[in-house]
Structure formats: C-alpha cells, structure tokens
Amino acid sequence: MRQERQPCVYILASGHYGTLYIGVTSNLIGRLWQHRNDVLPGFTSRYEVHRLVHFEMFGDMLRAIAREKQLKRWHRQWKINLVNAANPEWRDLAVGLGLPSLAQGKPTNGP
Template sequence: MPIERDPCVYILASGRYGTLYIGVTSDLMQRLYEHREAVTGGFTSRYKVHRLVRYEMFDDMEGAILREKQLKRWHRQWKINLIESENPHWADLAVGLGLEPLAPRGRRHGS
C-alpha cells in the first residue's frame, strides 16, 4: 500500500470573491507550487487562480476525496461562507505555510 503523506482538500481563489478552484492532494506545498508555476496548465493557470484561501487536512485520502466531491457540489455562496468563516479577508494562507507572497496583479493600460 502506498504511503500517504498529508491528504488535504484546498480552495484557491483568483482574488477576493473571484474565481474558485477546489482540489485534493497528498502534498499541499508541492501542489501549490505546481499551480503557481503553471506546471500543469489548465483551469488555474488560465484564470490565474493561485491564492490559497482554505485548506482542510485529513487522516486518509478517501476522506479528503469525499470532502472534495461534497464541496464541489455546494452552491458558490456556501463556499464563500466557508472561506470567510476562518479567512474573512481572503488572505493567501500559503504565505503562512512558507511560500512567497504572490506578486500583485497588474492592471492593463486603460482599465
């Protein structure tokens, strides 16, 4: 049986009240790095969804996957309420885990 590290469900946001992404991983720090560096491309890369706004640790991957599926079925407002219950300012929790702060998003000329 493979060794499970730290099963985790996480929510990323593009910004406060922005686009949300829910994922599951056994290595949160590695997965955050992959999202931030656009290693795998896809949704989070396309929509610049890189800010860790919530994460939940689990004892096993099965529990984490069940929670991920549950959260993905939730209405958007329920997800926002969940985030704000512990992170009302939508701070990037990855900084507290040791990652560098994200660069501020620049504005285009004329916007």
C-alpha cells in the same frame, strides 16, 4: 529527507471573491507550487487562480476525496461562506506555510 504525505482539500481563488478552484492532494506545498508556476495547463493557469484561501487536512485520502466531492457540489455562496468563516480577508494562506507572497512574482525553483 522524504516529505510525509498528508491528505488535504484546498480552495484557491483568483482574488477576493474571485474565481474558485477546489482540489485534493497529499502534498499541499508541492501542489501549490505547481499551481503558482502554471506547471500543468488547465483551469488554474487559464484563470490565474493561485491564492490559497482555505484548506482542510485529513487522516486518509478517502475522506479527503469525499470532502472534495462534497465541496464541488456546493453552491458558490456556500463556498464563499466557508472561506469567510475562517479567512474573511481572503489572505493567501500559502505564505503562512512558507511559500512566498504572490506579489513577489513566480519563483523559478521547485518546492
């Protein structure tokens, strides 16, 4: 079965009020799996930024990319306010999407 693509902007955090990362993808579950397993070297693997604290779905990739660019220009406090508005406990929203809790360790198989 082929997974349908859904443009999405997401914010990852290293912890409550921790280091933030903003990204865009058309496959949120697959991209989260890559981040959580440090598949690609870079910022999120270096600073252990794996907790999904905010995401927004879009109808097309152009709008998602525009929103990603907008959020990346925002001051840190504005980003924190955005997360706090919908997720004040900074829960890992990936668990609600079917991924295991980060406390369970890193999975070894793909999404």
